[in-house]
Amino acid sequence: MKQKVNIFVIFALVTLALVSCESYDLSYPEDLTTKQVYNFEVRQGDWVKRTDKNGLNPYYSCNFRFKNLNPGVSLNSCAVLVYINFGGYEQPLPYTRHFEDTHGNLWTRTIDFDYSLSDINFYVTDSDFAAVRPNETMYFRVVFIW
Numbered sequence: 259m260k261q262k263v264n265i266f267v268i269f270a271l272v273t274l275a276l277v278s279c280e281s282y283d284l285s286y287p288e289d290l291t292t293k294q295v296y297n298f299e300v301r302q303g304d305w306v307k308r309t310d311k312n313g314l315n316p317y318y319s320c321n322f323r324f325k326n327l328n329p330g331v332s333l334n335s336c337a338v339l340v341y342i343n344f345g346g347y348e349q350p351l352p353y354t355r356h357f358e359d360t361h362g363n364l365w366t367r368t369i370d371f372d373y374s375l376s377d378i379n380f381y382v383t384d385s386d387f388a389a390v391r392p393n394e395t396m397y398f399r400v401v402f403i404w
Contacts, residue, residue, distance in 0.1 A: 292330070296400040298322050300380060305391050317383040318392060324376060327402070333375060336404040340371050340378075343397040351398075369396075 305318040341348040352370040366385040371378055378400060382392050 292328070292404050294328050294331070294402045296322075296324065296378075298378075298380070298398045298400070300392075300396045300398065302391060302393050302395065305382065307389060307391070314387075316387055316389045317381055319382075320380050322378055322380075324378065327375060328404075331375060331402050331404055336402050338373060339401040339403070340373075341399045341401075342369055343399065348399065371398075373400075 300320045304320045306320065307316055308319050309316050340351040342351060342353050352368060354366060354368045356364070356366050358364050363386070365388070368381075368383045368385075370381050370383075372381075373379070380396070380398060384390070
């Protein structure tokens with residue numbers, strides 16, 4: 259009986275190994291050896307207040323055009339990494355933090371982005387939807403890798 263169990267276990271492991279090896283292709287057809295980096299500074303006055311089509315859900319955004327983006331970059335063949343810099347420390351976007359003021363008000367701030375090959379938009383949204391423009395200068399680093 260013990261020998262039958264051992265044979266079954268060995269058969270199962272061999273079958274699993276053969277199926278696993280054939281099921282996944284771990285090769286990478288593209289060599290990601292090139293990068294292009296952009297740095298953006300967003301001052302308080304650069305943020306534009308936006309709302310949805312009903313005038314609700316306010317947020318702030320800022321748009322920048324990419325200059326001299328390498329013509330080899332395409333949306334299908336690159337990765338885009340975006341960071342916000344806080345006094346020498348970088349945080350990848352999206353950035354989400356929870357806050358409380360001295361009056362006990364609670365909210366969450368989210369900073370995120372979207373992009374095309376011609377431009378990038380940065381967004382700041384507070385969970386309480388208070389229409390308060392971000393008052394600090396923000397520094398972003400955008401890295402294209404292809």
